[in-house]
Amino acid sequence: MIGIFTKSQLPADEFYHGEGLSKADLDLIHDNPYRYANKGEHKPTRGEDISVALRAALLEPEWFSSKFVILDGVESRSSAEYKKHAKLHGANFVFTEKEGDSILGMFNSLMQSDDTIDEIGRTYETGVALYGEHDGVTFKVRLHYLSEDGHAVYVKKAHGIGERELSNSVGHYRYHVLVAMAKDAYKQATGSELKSFTFLCVEPEAPFMCRSVTLDDISIELGRQEYQADIAAYAGCQVSQSFGSPVCEPAIIGVPDYMFSGDDEMVFGEDE
Numbered sequence: 001m002i003g004i005f006t007k008s009q010l011p012a013d014e015f016y017h018g019e020g021l022s023k024a025d026l027d028l029i030h031d032n033p034y035r036y037a038n039k040g041e042h043k044p045t046r047g048e049d050i051s052v053a054l055r056a057a058l059l060e061p062e063w064f065s066s067k068f069v070i071l072d073g074v075e076s077r078s079s080a081e082y083k084k085h086a087k088l089h090g091a092n093f094v095f096t097e098k099e100g101d102s103i104l105g106m107f108n109s110l111m112q113s114d115d116t117i118d119e120i121g122r123t124y125e126t127g128v129a130l131y132g133e134h135d136g137v138t139f140k141v142r143l144h145y146l147s148e149d150g151h152a153v154y155v156k157k158a159h160g161i162g163e164r165e166l167s168n169s170v171g172h173y174r175y176h177v178l179v180a181m182a183k184d185a186y187k188q189a190t191g192s193e194l195k196s197f198t199f200l201c202v203e204p205e206a207p208f209m210c211r212s213v214t215l216d217d218i219s220i221e222l223g224r225q226e227y228q229a230d231i232a233a234y235a236g237c238q239v240s241q242s243f244g245s246p247v248c249e250p251a252i253i254g255v256p257d258y259m260f261s262g263d264d265e266m267v268f269g270e271d272e
Helices: 012-016 024-032 033-037 046-059 063-069 081-088 097-110 114-120 164-173 175-190 218-240
Strands: 003-007 124-134 138-149 152-156 196-202 208-212
Touching: 003 175, 012 138, 024 033, 024 175, 024 218, 033 218, 046 063, 046 097, 046 114, 046 124, 046 138, 046 152, 097 196, 097 208, 114 138, 114 152, 114 196, 114 208, 124 175, 124 218, 138 175, 138 218, 152 175, 164 175, 175 196, 175 218
Parallel strands: 152 196
Antiparallel strands: 003 124, 124 138, 138 152, 196 208
């Protein structure tokens, strides 16, 4: 299965439960195939709800205005006022005042960026699904944004927008794998190269610093090698009809490398 599908052609639920290995699936396989074979149903976190709201404000303003609710003066999701609105609109779409301040703060910061304005000024679709194949195995990527002329955008909350912090985040969450999968699926579907893949990164707390970043070619090639190796591992498990067990090999471990180098410990939030 190779192709490009808009959100109206392939709703999110069909994408996540349908054919193909997603980047999240490959992350599980990369860690241990047993995790993939025994994965549970994904439940969105509150951080993911806030990320969806941010993307809606940025890329789908009409949907944001009509669907998302920010409750001024409401401080807790356990309050009666919040529960009333959550029952009416859905808890994923209702936010406390503090959460709303974060969403709007990130939005206002990104809208001051010339890079953001350039990206959203194109004609684009949101929630586009790309499907590709490697060695007979289908893989898939869902993009936050894909323009008609082949520019992809991923909006990401980042707990630090320094180059070192973002570089570590790319490695920790394997965003280089995501980019490689997207580039390869796009080329298989269209015969053309994806012109760009830009991450719009913004801190979720004041002063809401933001930065646009792209990955270098070496990192993307490493991502390509990793996702293809993960697919090979999956295919091997299919052939052997075994995805291993929950028992891992014994290991000798030590303190992290940063404790020897004098660097500060890297702190990662959830992948959103």
